[in-house]
Amino acid sequence: MMNARIEEGITPRTGKQAGDDFITVEGLGKTFSENRMFGSSGSAVRAVDGASFTVRRGETLALVGESGCGKSTLGRLLLRLIEASEGEVTVDGTRLMALSQGDMRNMRAKMQMIFQDPYGSLSPRRSISQIISEPLEVFGMVQSSRQRRERVAELLSQVGLSPTFMDRYPRQFSGGQRQRIGIARAISVNPQFIVADEPVSALDVSVQAQIVNLMQDLQQSRGFSYLFIAHDLSVVRHIADRVAVMYLGRIVEIGPKARIYNAPSHPYTQALLSAVPEPDPETRRARIILKGDVPNPANVPSGCSFHTRCPIAQDICKRERPKLAETATATATATEIGHLAACHFAKPMPIPVG
Template sequence: MRHGLPSRVFARGRSPRVVPRRRRGGRMTTTSETPAGFEPLLRVSGLRTWYAIRQGLLRKTVGHVQAATDVGFEIAPGETLALVGESGCGKSTVGRSILRLESPQEGEVVFEGKDLLSLDEAALRLARQRVQIVFQDPMASLDPRMRIRDQIAEGMQSFGIGADEKERTERVASLLARVQLDPAAMDRYPHEFSGGQRQRICIARALAVEPRLIVCDESVSALDVSIQAQILNLLRELQDELGLSYLFITHDLSVVKYLAHQVAVMYLGEIVEQGPTDRIFEAPAHPYTQGLLAAIPSIDPDRRGGSPPVLGDVPSPSDPPAGCHFHTRCNRVMDRCRAEAPPLVPLEGGASRCFLSSGEG
């Protein structure tokens, strides 16, 4: 088993490798293409989620953690949007807020024409059949006391998929084969599988209820690099076969290029840059995006001597810096950055939250 950076493993062209993507009539597609004439499957706008800071015996509210502030993006059918940023930037909060595993204070999450944030509990339960989530730690996501077959079939039974237990068992076998596991292993328990196999089981469980969108919350970050490549290949194959859409949440930009069509970069609860994957990697506009890309080690001499990596730690979201939240770590900071919050400036196919992007620097 080989170790190293995903970008190196993928670039060598040896197994495991990320295979080229063929979609829509056999035509090769690039990561920056978006299907024309499609309404977005998911549209998030003005999403705000914050948490109260409570102290004392009476648990008095003394402040708030602004985990997500005015977040907005769209995901087209059959496409992947990667939500990236360092730990503590609010990425997972956004993913959980979409499914209302967290309770946003403001905003809209329109999925298949319905605002998930305004649904009652019964309607939300039905909507969650179409939006599933795969978490970072598969062992924590699986019940150690239940057989794999029962955990995958549980969602089917809940939503009335499969006429009887026999049919659901057949579907479990088919799903395990689809995620490249032996169907004969369905009577085993989670501890009998490796980390990569457990994540495949979690993917099979998500597929069991026939979703259209899957939120992948750091779904490969805990895996060995070679296993990461296999899971990414699997996700792409499933997307090609089933027309799935993904919200792919990660702190690792090196894996994004091989899966995402669009990228949204988050910092301290805000989206600071958004655009097609190719443009983000080839011409990043925001200093934070530039720093994240510079932090990816590379053997390519053309990448040496570019933007410096981002230094220091993410400030506390309970007390974010005034003005541009990134100014305390930016190597191109100006006086106005310390006092004014930059707007999200439209760019070709996306946007950037930086005065330099608008030519005002």
């Protein structure tokens, strides 16, 4: 988790005006079949279950939740790096599931990814110039060796690295520098949407703020949208415009960042936020300890999947799966509209201070 010193190093977000919807996700789901070897039952694992949301132009939608809840799978589904079992993703009016492999390859000039591991996502056998220029060559954006090197030099400068590094290899760089290289590769084709899959979780805490600030600066100058996947809610607070909370493959709450952090409606969101370290005892929240363990994703509980750990669960929670529904009151401001929670007893309320 980021401590107070690192949080102070992150540039506060300016008040951006969200644009129209660029990506629309409707009922997206992915089911994996378990390996039948070694006596496995072969039952299906529902990694993503009926995800529906939008990503607006120029905004950062953060996707948070415990490890194994399906965040990374959802990010890959949006780019069709893995194929969905059902549902639809529409990007700028184009239905992705209807595209051929060739057309989808062209669409990826609009959609790129920043991977979690800056060590594993860069080929050790290729120079930095070759790594960054590969997307440029695939999409025909450079016509000569000279043009390619000029473009790579420009991209390295934009991510805070010296152009003289282009002939070096990934092993010669630190984790933070490698992640900057990965970012340069992702932005090389001028995408409109980037899935950032836990882009700072593998980095030293002292470097995380630098990468977050870089991503914000690039977004302001280029105007693209992020799906920022993370489990560190301290990082999310600084980069997100809206936050979606995921539990066992389902989105259980989504809304404007201020609304999620100040008045969460779902008991799971409340528990997550109560675990965020607060250096100031006056603002420290009372810790909510959830009972039990996360259920086996191959055997998701009936009704609300959170009911086995929920402190306010009742009989209806075991029988009926709640739908995402508006939680804002009639007096909500414009910035609070669009706060949805999948809970039979959702009620926006501040987390009590301990």
